Amino acid sequence: MTPSGGASAAGTEVAGVAVRAGIRAPSQHNTQPWLFRVRSDAVEVLVDRGRVLRASDPEGRGADLACGAALCNMRVAVAATGRQAVVEVLPDPHDPDVAGLVRIGGARTVTPEDHALAGAVARRTTNRRPFVDRPVPRRLSSALSAAAEVEGARLLVLSPAQLDVFAELLRRADQLLAEDAEYRRELADWTHDGGRADGVPASAGGPCPEAGALLALRDFRPDERARPAAAFEQDPLVAVLTTATDTRRHRVLAGVAMERVLLAATARGLSASFLPQPLEVEDTRSLLVEALGGCPQTALRIGHGYPGVATPRRPPGDVIIGAGGE
Numbered sequence: 001m002t003p004s005g006g007a008s009a010a011g012t013e014v015a016g017v018a019v020r021a022g023i024r025a026p027s028q029h030n031t032q033p034w035l036f037r038v039r040s041d042a043v044e045v046l047v048d049r050g051r052v053l054r055a056s057d058p059e060g061r062g063a064d065l066a067c068g069a070a071l072c073n074m075r076v077a078v079a080a081t082g083r084q085a086v087v088e089v090l091p092d093p094h095d096p097d098v099a100g101l102v103r104i105g106g107a108r109t110v111t112p113e114d115h116a117l118a119g120a121v122a123r124r125t126t127n128r129r130p131f132v133d134r135p136v137p138r139r140l141s142s143a144l145s146a147a148a149e150v151e152g153a154r155l156l157v158l159s160p161a162q163l164d165v166f167a168e169l170l171r172r173a174d175q176l177l178a179e180d181a182e183y184r185r186e187l188a189d190w191t192h193d194g195g196r197a198d199g200v201p202a203s204a205g206g207p208c209p210e211a212g213a214l215l216a217l218r219d220f221r222p223d224e225r226a227r228p229a230a231a232f233e234q235d236p237l238v239a240v241l242t243t244a245t246d247t248r249r250h251r252v253l254a255g256v257a258m259e260r261v262l263l264a265a266t267a268r269g270l271s272a273s274f275l276p277q278p279l280e281v282e283d284t285r286s287l288l289v290e291a292l293g294g295c296p297q298t299a300l301r302i303g304h305g306y307p308g309v310a311t312p313r314r315p316p317g318d319v320i321i322g323a324g325g326e
């Protein structure tokens, strides 16, 4: 690590904690579209434009969400070391590649919640397997909504009627994406059998939902015919994260809120996976806005699952850049 601006040894150590937590954030297809720059009193997260998905994320929304999630992990990990940690989004009007930074301040008392959230950073995984048919108690879903609210976003837990509308848009979007050759090529490029530090390994996949299943999960291996089908939970909990506006600031903040929700879920023994396809197709995105209001940023399936499989990450040395951006 090459801190710029004369960071002390203790500061460098905390910055290392921040980066190691940041890289555990979720990202679409595990592209890890981030770079980190260590300053004397802050660690910046920059969007790595070379890793933004051209076909499925032409506007860089998913990359902003991922960078926001990295900021959340960093803040949580630094806070658990007993140092103040504050997220600033888009801090440099002259450099839009800086999605945000975590400013590291003086000493603070570590709370049990800090420990719980920081402990969840390494345990959180995307769980693509069927969940147990046991409803998520209201007190837990309310805790997740509260976690989003703390970060200035809204987690809308869908009612049965809203879930029907969502599931229909999900099926439509998934179908449209599957018909797009560029999208399929990109998906294939980021899916593999292991041996890479990025992308989605086969080991992290789940079974195909049975024919007629309510939720269309993104099929990472559409050509693999032998994959067994399985029954998924009958009554899934689906929640949509929305923000007040759709500015870039709110997209990065949505990433912070999304990760806060995922960490809160992990800390409470819940599993989650992503259902973002309706947001990736213009037509279904506007229908979802009409149906739910607000500005939807991502959608999650949440429930009781068996522990998921951790995916690889590029090591800190590969993602930390110097002050000159090299």
Ligand SMILES: Cc1cc2nc3c(=O)[nH]c(=O)nc-3n(C[C@H](O)[C@H](O)[C@H](O)COP(=O)(O)O)c2cc1C
Pocket (backbone or CB within 6 Å): 024, 025, 026, 027, 028, 029, 030, 062, 063, 065, 066, 124, 125, 126, 127, 128, 199, 200, 217, 218, 273, 274, 275, 276, 277, 298, 309, 310, 311
């Ligand atoms: C914006 C975004 C979109 C995602 N979309 C999907 C998806 O459609 N299907 C899926 O199974 N996982 C999806 N993921 C999860 C990533 O594939 C996952 O975060 C990545 O492979 C790293 O694995 P981990 O979350 O287990 O650490 C998405 C993640 C993000 C941040």
